[in-house]
Amino acid sequence: MKHETRVAYGEALAELAKENKDIIALDADLSKSTKTAEIKKVASERHINCGIAEADMMGIAAGLAASGKIPFASSFAVFAAGRAFEIIRNSICYPKLNVKICATHAGLSVGEDGATHQAIEDIALMRSLPNMKVFVASDYHETKALIRHVSKIKGPCYVRMQRGKSEDIYDEDTVFDFYKPKELKKGKDIALIATGLMTQYALKAADILAKEGIDASVYEVVCLKPLADKEIREIIKSHRINFTIEEHSIIGGLYGAVAEAAIAEPSNPVYPIGVKDTFGESGKAEEVLKKYGLDEEGIIKAIKEKI
Numbered sequence: 001m002k003h004e005t006r007v008a009y010g011e012a013l014a015e016l017a018k019e020n021k022d023i024i025a026l027d028a029d030l031s032k033s034t035k036t037a038e039i040k041k042v043a044s045e046r047h048i049n050c051g052i053a054e055a056d057m058m059g060i061a062a063g064l065a066a067s068g069k070i071p072f073a074s075s076f077a078v079f080a081a082g083r084a085f086e087i088i089r090n091s092i093c094y095p096k097l098n099v100k101i102c103a104t105h106a107g108l109s110v111g112e113d114g115a116t117h118q119a120i121e122d123i124a125l126m127r128s129l130p131n132m133k134v135f136v137a138s139d140y141h142e143t144k145a146l147i148r149h150v151s152k153i154k155g156p157c158y159v160r161m162q163r164g165k166s167e168d169i170y171d172e173d174t175v176f177d178f179y180k181p182k183e184l185k186k187g188k189d190i191a192l193i194a195t196g197l198m199t200q201y202a203l204k205a206a207d208i209l210a211k212e213g214i215d216a217s218v219y220e221v222v223c224l225k226p227l228a229d230k231e232i233r234e235i236i237k238s239h240r241i242n243f244t245i246e247e248h249s250i251i252g253g254l255y256g257a258v259a260e261a262a263i264a265e266p267s268n269p270v271y272p273i274g275v276k277d278t279f280g281e282s283g284k285a286e287e288v289l290k291k292y293g294l295d296e297e298g299i300i301k302a303i304k305e306k307i
Contacts, residue, residue, distance in 0.1 A: 124252025
């Protein structure tokens with residue numbers, strides 16, 4: 001089945017609000033889209049619509065955190081990470097305040113909203129900030145569990161979610177370790193290291209490659225900062241060719257994080273599959289992903305060019 005990760009976020013937030021009166025949701029006039037509106041059903045007094053003022057929203061979140069509350073601040077990723085960057089840097093990360101930035105509508109799969117709304121640099125921005133933890137879940141069940149997890153972390157967290165539906169990879173009984181790469185398929189030839197929405201495409205690509213005699217492992221990375229450097233290096237050492245797959249610029253995202261880990265102990269090559277230093281464009285999500293080589297066919301083509 002397919003579900004939206006942002007729906008999982010809204011549901012988890014409402015559940016947490018019932019359990020903990022310190023949970024507060026903030027939004028920048030997009031609560032129906034980000035699903036923070038769900039908290040209104042159980043605690044309407046703990047939902048703050050800050051209007052189209054993302055920097056102000058982050059400042060308010062910082063003040064709430066400094067007062068002992070646990071604010072979840074949400075908007076589209078391009079606004080949450082981009083427009084409010086300086087406030088996040090100086091008012092949240094510098095004092096290491098307990099703010100959860102949960103950004104939806106990230107990546108090319110925003111589709112028809114076009115390049116202005118397709119955040120393909122948000123991971124790079126958030127990874128660059130001291131004290132910030134960065135997470136990207138792949139499906140509905142993992143997102144619900146991740147939101148619960150970050151609510152217990154003391155300090156700034158950035159959670160990235162997409163707009164559309166993703167296929168279920170896990171079920172509700174799955175126990176997650178968000179800090180280590182999860183092996184979803186074991187192969188002996190190459191490794192596909194994916195994050196977020198691209199995890200399902202990596203699995204599809206691996207199945208097609210298997211029919212052609214190419215045995216690919218598939219790993220999912222949820223926590224991009226701090227990255228599990230040791231485990232990543234072990235994956236790279238055990239596969240003759242490795243690929244990172246992300247719905248993000250290859251500059252500063254998953255590839256950047258993996259390459260930084262790999263260079264400390266150089267072994268086998270790592271090649272990026274992602275957005276290549278360009279903006280996106282408007283179109284249906286699947287069509288845009290296909291044009292930028294981020295569907296299973298594009299992934300397979302990129303792999304075959306290197307093996």
